[in-house]
Amino acid sequence: MASAEDDYICPVCCEIFKAPVLLSCSHSFCKECLQQFWRIKETQECPVCRRSSKGDHPCNLVLKNLCESFLKERKEQCSGSEEICSLHSEKLKLFCLEDKQPVCVVCRDSQQHDNHKFRPISEAVSSFKEELITALKSLQEKLKHNETVKGEFEKTVRHIKSQAEHTERQIKQQFEKLHQFLRDEEEATITALREEEEQKKQMMKEKLEEMNRHISALSHTIKDTEEMMNASDVCFLKEFPVSMERVQISSQPDPQTPSGALIHVPRYLGNLSFRVWKKMQDIVQNTPVILDPNTANPWLVLSDDLTSVRNCRNKQPLPDNPERFDFYPCVLGSEGFNSGTHCWDVEVKESQRWCLGVTTASNRRKGCDFFNTDVWSVEFHLSGRYLGSGFWVKRKLDHVRVNLDYGRGRVSFSDPVTNTHLHTFTASFTHTLFPFFYCFDSLRILPCNSQ
Numbered sequence: 001m002a003s004a005e006d007d008y009i010c011p012v013c014c015e016i017f018k019a020p021v022l023l024s025c026s027h028s029f030c031k032e033c034l035q036q037f038w039r040i041k042e043t044q045e046c047p048v049c050r051r052s053s054k055g056d057h058p059c060n061l062v063l064k065n066l067c068e069s070f071l072k073e074r075k076e077q078c079s080g081s082e083e084i085c086s087l088h089s090e091k092l093k094l095f096c097l098e099d100k101q102p103v104c105v106v107c108r109d110s111q112q113h114d115n116h117k118f119r120p121i122s123e124a125v126s127s128f129k130e131e132l133i134t135a136l137k138s139l140q141e142k143l144k145h146n147e148t149v150k151g152e153f154e155k156t157v158r159h160i161k162s163q164a165e166h167t168e169r170q171i172k173q174q175f176e177k178l179h180q181f182l183r184d185e186e187e188a189t190i191t192a193l194r195e196e197e198e199q200k201k202q203m204m205k206e207k208l209e210e211m212n213r214h215i216s217a218l219s220h221t222i223k224d225t226e227e228m229m230n231a232s233d234v235c236f237l238k239e240f241p242v243s244m245e246r247v248q249i250s251s252q253p254d255p256q257t258p259s260g261a262l263i264h265v266p267r268y269l270g271n272l273s274f275r276v277w278k279k280m281q282d283i284v285q286n287t288p289v290i291l292d293p294n295t296a297n298p299w300l301v302l303s304d305d306l307t308s309v310r311n312c313r314n315k316q317p318l319p320d321n322p323e324r325f326d327f328y329p330c331v332l333g334s335e336g337f338n339s340g341t342h343c344w345d346v347e348v349k350e351s352q353r354w355c356l357g358v359t360t361a362s363n364r365r366k367g368c369d370f371f372n373t374d375v376w377s378v379e380f381h382l383s384g385r386y387l388g389s390g391f392w393v394k395r396k397l398d399h400v401r402v403n404l405d406y407g408r409g410r411v412s413f414s415d416p417v418t419n420t421h422l423h424t425f426t427a428s429f430t431h432t433l434f435p436f437f438y439c440f441d442s443l444r445i446l447p448c449n450s451q
Contacts, residue, residue, distance in 0.1 A: 005070070007066075008063075008066065008067045008070055010028075010029055010030045010033055011027070011029065011047060011048055012029055012030065012033035012034070012036075012037055012047055013030060013033045015030075016067050016070070016071060017029075017030055017060075017063055017064065017067045018030045018031075018032070018067075019031040019032070019059065019064065020059065020060040020063045020064055020067070021034060021057040021058065021059055021060060022057065022058055022059075022060040022063075023046050023051075023053040023057060024051075024053050024055070025046045025048075025049050025051045025053060027046050027047075027048045027049065028060045028063055029047065031057075031059075034047070034057070040157070083102060085103065085104035085106070085107060087104075087106075087107065088104050088106040088107065090104035090105060090106055090107075091104060092104055092121065093105065093120065093121055094107075094108055094118040094119070094120060094121065095118060095119050095120070095121055095123075095124035096108075096113055096116050096117075096118055097116065097117040097118065097119060097124075098113075098116045098117065099113070099116065102121060103118070152319060152320060155317070155319050156319040156321065159318065159319050163293075170304050177283075178280075181280060181283060182276070185276050185279065189268055189272075192267075192268070193263070193268050196263060196264065196267075197263060200261060200262070200263060203258065203261065204261060207257075207258060214254070221246050221247060224243070224246070225243050225246070225247060228240075228243050285447035285448070286447060286448045287305075287307045287344075287445050287446070287447045287448070288342065288343065288344040288445070288448060289307075289333040289334075289335070289344045289435045289445050290306045290307065290333065290334045290335065290445075291306045291307065291308075291309060291331050291332075291333060291334065291437070291445070292306075292323075292331065292332050292333060292334040293306065293331075294321060294323050294324065295323045295324055295325060295330075295331055295332040295365065296309065296318075296324065296325070296330075296331040297324070297325040297326065297327075297328065297329045297330055297331065298315045298316045298317075298318045298324070298326075299311055299312060299313065299314070299315055299316070299329050300312070300329055300330075300331055300439055301316070302331070306334070307444060307445045307447075308442065308443065308444035308445065309331055309437060309439045309442065309443050309444075310439065310441065310442035310443075311329050311439050311440055311441060311442070322365075322366075323365065324365065325365045325366075325370070326365070326366050326367070327366070327367055327368050327370070328368070328370055328371075328438060329438060329439050329440065330365075330370065330436055330437065330438050330439070331436070331437050331439065332359075332434045332435065332436050332437075333434050333435035333436070333437075335434075336361055336432035336433060336434045337358075337404060337406055337432065337433050337434075338406060338429075338431075338432045338433070339406050339407065340406060340407070341403070341404065341405045341406070341407075342403075342404045342406075343401065343402065343403050343404070344401075344402050344435065344445055344446075345399050345400070345401050345402075345416055345445070345446040346399065346400050346401075346402070346437070346443055346444065346445055346446070347398065347399055347443065347444040347445075347446055348380070348397055348398065348399065348400055348443060349396075349397070349398040349399070350441055350442045350443075350444075351439065351440055351441035351442055351443060352381070352382040352383075352440065352441055353379075353380065353381045353382060353440035353441070354379065354380055354437075354438060354439065354440060354441075354443060355377050355378070355379035355380075355387055355390060355437075355438035356377060356378065356379075356400060356402065356435070356436065356437045356438065356443070357375060357376045357377025357378060357390060357402065357411065357413070357435075357436060358375075358376050358377075358402070358404060358411055358433040358434065358435055358436065359374055359375045359376070359377075359433065359434060359436045360374040360431040360432065360433060360434075361431060361432045361433075361434055362374075362431060363375065371387050371390075374431075375390065375436075376390070376411045376425040376427065377390030377391070377436070377438075378390050378391045378392075378393055378400065378413045378422055378423055379391070379392060379393065379438070380392075380393040380396065380397065382396070387438070391413065391422065391423035391425075393422060397415055397417075398417050399415065399416050399417055399446070400413060400414075400415065400416075400422070401413065401414045401415070401416040402435070404433065406429055406433065409426055409427050409428050409429050410424060410425070410426055411424065411425045411427075412424040412425075
């Protein structure tokens with residue numbers, strides 16, 4: 001029977017086939033199991049051999065009929081009205097508690113069941129049903145929990161797709177800005193080259209016109225002199241002083257090619273990539289801490305560049321992944337520190353309540369225990385109500401600077417606007433530390449070039 005039952009088992013749900021369908025690769029599956037598998041995989045392939053299977057998937061009528069017959073036969077075998085003892089042909093009215101099987105009254109008195117305890121069949125059935133009901137309730141609760149977790153998994157799959165699409169758009173936008181900057185630089189460089197080309201060509205055009213006038217004057221002088229030399233002796237002698245003067249004037253040095261007439265090529269090609277890169281630094285910012293959206297409380301909204309956060313006062317439909325805060329409106333930095341010195345400035349002037357500092361990677365993010373341990377922070381509340389975990393700032397600030405010296409075990413906070421020290425924590429750090437931000441209104445991490 002076991003080997004026969006295996007032929008009727010769906011490879012996906014491991015249960016007897018329900019409405020089996022046949023794929024082109026000859027494998028069969030429950031229709032619902034196959035559709036659910038394809039929704040998760042997002043591709044129509046066989047769950048067993050991974051071959052593509054598109055088009056119509058007909059019902060496997062032969063397998064469907066075999067499964068129905070198998071289930072009917074099994075049900076009939078288990079539903080006898082009165083079971084008879086195979087050894088003594090007596091009704092099975094008792095249940096042996098030691099052997100865990102129904103017996104007849106003759107079995108009870110036999111040596112095989114000597115000193116065994118028995119219960120009436122009905123009493124045993126009632127007891128076992130109560131036990132099974134209790135176990136079934138636990139199983140039903142587990143099923144309900146698994147369905148809830150399944151819903152979270154499906155939400156996570158959708159969120160991953162949304163994340164990837166949004167991130168891809170941001171990548172394209174960022175690169176488009178860089179491409180546009182390079183196109184503008186290329187156009188500006190070529191424009192400057194064309195302007196110099198026109199300037200140098202105009203200069204040479206003027207020199208060429210001057211040369212043409214010089215050639216024309218020389219031609220006339222030569223022609224006049226040759227004519228004068230063919231004149232009569234008396235005329236020649238009369239015109240000689242004037243002709244000689246004209247010849248001497250025309251014998252002045254010839255115009256020369258001016259210096260700097262050619263294109264200044266190094267001005268355009270020399271260190272071109274480096275010069276463009278230096279200019280690019282004016283439009284590209286480096287922020288020392290980048291926020292991790294996977295840790296942000298659902299009430300928080302991060303900017304596209306992941307450098308600022310605001311409390312939208314509205315819970316967003318985000319996956320409840322283990323990294324995410326679910327009670328405090330907090331978010332962590334994306335990079336942890338386990339050595340060296342690090343510094344970042346945070347703009348807090350738009351927030352009436354804030355708390356920021358560092359915490360360990362292992363600190364609890366679920367529930368309200370986050371601020372109990374492993375948090376080094378400063379905080380401010382306009383009305384004076386504090387979280388009670390960090391140093392209380394008594395006055396409203398515009399910016400807060402955080403200095404972390406991991407090796408020396410120091411976390412210092414200061415006001416960079418007035419260069420005023422606020423507080424310093426000392427500890428022996430052994431775990432990776434992450435920047436954290438408690439945001440009641442809005443906070444922004446400042447780029448390095450503005451610090």
